[in-house]
Amino acid sequence: MKLFKQLLVAPAALGLLAPMSAGATEVNVAGVSDYASVSQDVVAAEQVTSITQFSDVYPTDWAYQALSNLIERYGCVAGYPNGTYRGNRAMTRFEAAALLNACLDRVTEVTDELKRLMKEFEKELAIVKGRVDGLEARVGELEATQFSTTTKMSVNTFWVVGAASYGGDAKGYYDGSTLTDPTVKTADYAARTAGATSFSYDYRVFLDTSFTGKDLLRTRIRSGNISDLYAGNTVVGLWSQEYGYNSGTTLNVDRMFYQFPVGDDFKLTAGAVVRQDDMLAVWPAAYPASMTVDFFTYAGAPGAYNLATGAGGGFIYSKNDFNISASYLSVNGNNSDPNKGGLATDGAGSNGTVQFSYAPERWGIAAAYNYGSTDNGVGLYSGNGTPYANNLQVHGVTNSAALSAWWMPEESGFIPSVSVGWGINSTGDSSGNAPIKSSTSQSWYVGLQWDDAFLKGNALGFAVGQPTFVTSIDRRSSDDDFVADGNYAFELFYMFQVTDNISVTPAIHYFSRPLGEYTGAGVDTSESFNSFGGLIKTTFNF
Structure with a gap:
């Protein structure tokens, strides 16, 4: 025309x-x-x-x-x-x-x-027309049957097969309260009680709702049969997994919080079941936060980044790559008895965190401080330190600090991403009855990851560090402050990205002296004990 x-x-x-x-x-x-x-x-x-x-x-x-x-x-x-x-x-x-x-x-x-x-x-045009008609019908069906116009559901599940072995000449096993036969090698005892191959799962359903496009109401439903100590391990707690959730195969709500912006620079978060990292501006590492053993998921500072979960809230301020995060939660916030729960009570199990970070596109640095009332549930657990360090945080208050940094190359290749972190914890006994008045513990790690290693989409990772170990103590009954709690952990993994939704990750680990001060039943700390193990984790995302 x-x-x-x-x-x-x-x-x-x-x-x-x-x-x-x-x-x-x-x-x-x-x-x-x-x-x-x-x-x-x-x-x-x-x-x-x-x-x-x-x-x-x-x-x-x-x-x-x-x-x-x-x-x-x-x-x-x-x-x-x-x-x-x-x-x-x-x-x-x-x-x-x-x-x-x-x-x-x-x-x-x-x-x-x-x-x-x-x-x-x-003929080809007729086929195309038929396909278009079919797509229109399917879209109409989806629109008619969708359960919500504001909620998106996603699911991930982990299947883990793994086992641990033990070595060394140390005898007896002591966890701070129980002593086994001191004539039996610790490695033999560990093999009998925690040497079997296990196969278990963790299953998570995320329901993310947004009413304005900028807010988030998250509900997470979870089920799993992975013991808190990996493979039912009652000897070496460092085999714990971040995804080691054990609900007895029942479904539980383990997250429920609401997050919304206030102006251009502030974001508020509050919830009845919210975790510490849900209220942080950045996670201070480029190394995978949920890969294999637990210690390497805490940015080298499991005291400051303890991932406590409970009822509470916090805010995030972000401006020009600079961030401030502050939060408070009570791990017993759902209990109205002030002696056993509540918010900001003696029984609350209070956990307060402040983080300062500067995080441009491919690197960052972060400093954090955490206050944890260890009397009522906040503090280290077995996956993050030696038994000695864990036991010293049973009573009192722990003040923790962390310094972390990370860097990622512009393009994947021979140069890996680098993550480093260090943490220090000071615990004071508030009961007046414990033999230790106070203690100081530390931890550190270095994590390297090569993206697209050997094949595009795959990843190779290696990490080394010292899980939380006691570096000084103040005993009530003695002036002797000697402690031999040092230990090392190593991790090597390779993730195969099988499809967009499935990945398989074999990994091996070595723990040098994981019992720390309690090596040799706490009597002859010069004796050796170690643990070596491997696992295969399969991840499904849909």
Whole structure:
């Protein structure tokens, strides 16, 4: 239709196509003769294939684009034998008829070509139409049956197969309260009680609801049969897993919180079941936060980043890559007895965290402080330290600090991402009855990860560090502050990304002296004890 509009709106064409006025008093015979001559020249001229063949047509002409389209798309414009177009001269009715006829012929040819192509691909077009109709029907069905217009559901589950072995010449096993036969090797005792291969799972359902597009109401339902001590391990607590959830295969709600922005820079979070890291601006590591053994998921500082869960709230302030996070929660917040629960009571199990971080796109640094009332449930557990360090945080208050940094390369390749972290904890006994007045413990780690290692989408990781170990103590009954609680942990994993939804991660670990001060039943700490193990974790996301 553009062609006909261009012909009809051209003033010269309209004027020449209109009937000659009956009232005309003057007729320029010479002019008519000129037009007749021009008409013969135009009809006799050859068709042109490019507008550049006209010597008197320029890009600044108002009809340049329209003329170019007629020539290059339809090839129905002719010029004068001398290579000119004479665009400012008027047309005769004969010229207009010749031009219109030539263009109609070309349009007819194009139409015939389209019909031929449609005939040739008739079957394919029918298939495409059928698929489109099917998609429209499925979309309509989904819209009619969706359970919510505001909630998105996602699921991930972990299957873990693994086992541990033990070595060393230490004898007896002591966990701070129980002593086994001191004539039996610790490795033999551990093999008998925690040496079997286990196969277990963790299953999580996320229900994320947004009412404004910027807020988040998260409900997480979880089930699992993974023991808190991996593979039912009652000897080496470091085999614990972050995903080591044991609900007896029942479904439980283990997250329920609401997060919403206030202005451009603040975000508030509150919930009846909220975890410490849900209220942090950044997780201070590039190393995977949920890969294999527990210690390496805590950014090297499981005291400050203890991942306590309970009732509470917090805020996040973010401006120009600088962030401040502050939060409070009570692990016993659902209990109205002030001696056993409540918010900010003696029995609350209070956990307060402040984090300062600077996190541009590929690197960052963070410092954190945590206050934990260890009398009522906040503090280290067996997956993050030696038995000695864990036992010293049973009573009192623990003040923890952490310093972490991370860096990621711009492109994956030979250079890995690097994460480092260090933590220090000071615990004071509030009961007045424990043999230890106070203690200091520390931890650190370095984690490396190579993305797209060997194959695109896969990842290789290695980490080394010291899980929380006691570095100094103040005993009530002695001035002796010697402690031999040091230990080391190593991790190596390779993640195969089988599909977009399935990954398989084999990993091996080695713990050097995981019992720390209690090696050799707490009597001969010079004796050796170690643990080596492996696991295969399969992750499903959908």
